Amino acid sequence: MNANGLPGQPILCLALGKAIHNALLFSPGESPRTAPRFVLPAAPPNRLFWQDLCRAAGLPSPGLLAAAAQDDGFVDVPGANPGQVSGFTARWSALAHRHAQEGIPPEALVYAAAPAALPRLAALQAATGGPVAEHGAALLLGLLALPEIAERSYRQGVLLIAADSNRLTASLVFQERILGVYERSSSRLDPSRLARDVEEFRLGWLPDEQVRQTGGHGCFILELPPEAEGFKPIYITGPQRYALHGMGNIAAPYDDCNQTACFGLLHGLGCL
Numbered sequence: 573m574n575a576n577g578l579p580g581q582p583i584l585c586l587a588l589g590k591a592i593h594n595a596l597l598f599s600p601g602e603s604p605r606t607a608p609r610f611v612l613p614a615a616p617p618n619r620l621f622w623q624d625l626c627r628a629a630g631l632p633s634p635g636l637l638a639a640a641a642q643d644d645g646f647v648d649v650p651g652a653n654p655g656q657v658s659g660f661t662a663r664w665s666a667l668a669h670r671h672a673q674e675g676i677p678p679e680a681l682v683y684a685a686a687p688a689a690l691p692r693l694a695a696l697q698a699a700t701g702g703p704v705a706e707h708g709a710a711l712l713l714g715l716l717a718l719p720e721i722a723e724r725s726y727r728q729g730v731l732l733i734a735a736d737s738n739r740l741t742a743s744l745v746f747q748e749r750i751l752g753v754y755e756r757s758s759s760r761l762d763p764s765r766l767a768r769d770v771e772e773f774r775l776g777w778l779p780d781e782q783v784r785q786t787g788g789h790g791c792f793i794l795e796l797p798p799e800a801e802g803f804k805p806i807y808i809t810g811p812q813r814y815a816l817h818g819m820g821n822i823a824a825p826y827d828d829c830n831q832t833a834c835f836g837l838l839h840g841l842g843c844l
Contacts, residue, residue, distance in 0.1 A: 583634060585640075586640070588639065590737055598843060619699070639696050640836070645689055668794065675750055679840055708734050712745075729800025730806075754783065775802060806821065
């Protein structure tokens with residue numbers, strides 16, 4: 573075991589997409605740029621499959637399988653009608669409440685035990701036996717895995733945007749802690765609406781009710797320190813990143829945007 577309580581063997585990181593799964597086999601001490609990687613159509617997420625695949629490829633068997641997937645979430649609220657409670661609540665509200673004073677740290681986004689409110693992650697964890705993360709959160713962590721972005725967040729606040737296949741997640745980050753999250757569907761983006769929302773979001777002016785009334789999933793903003801200076805630098809990643817061309821800096825962690833969520837898992841586990 574290493575200092576983070578992780579096995580000294582390679583870690584296989586798996587990012588489940590709609591039709592394509594990306595995977596990366598990371599060995600402690602190696603550069604993430606040289607880590608072997610796989611792109612497979614809808615491969616099963618169970619640990620034995622990936623161990624067999626690594627052996628067939630002449631690679632060492634992973635000691636841990638970490639995985640990320642989109643989860644629409646489920647919240648059981650007494651008296652609420654189905655659909656009244658959004659998946660945004662399942663994905664973010666408990667984290668925001670638990671870390672309301674200091675902001676959400678990277679390691680909190682990778683679950684050693686998936687919460688009941690995220691049933692797809694719970695099922696994924698039952699198959700893999702390892703830590704799991706929501707895919708949008710893993711993409712955000714992938715941006716923080718880049719040293720230049722993480723280091724800049726200590727000088728001023730940064731705004732990170734994960735443009736996933738069907739969900740856009742933006743976060744306000746200062747000193748590597750998430751102080752706000754904004755989320756809406758990425759399938760029907762209104763660029764002018766998004767630009768207005770992002771401007772109000774980074775200044776701490778965007779209410780959750782306003783986001784939901786305009787078709788968004790939700791928003792929360794914790795106390796924003798003046799040292800964050802308005803979270804002006806914007807970094808964008810994810811499958812739909814080019815739909816946001818001109819809004820900020822397009823970032824490809826370690827020169828491979830397809831593996832951003834895998835790099836994010838490693839960052840949340842303290843490996844990058």
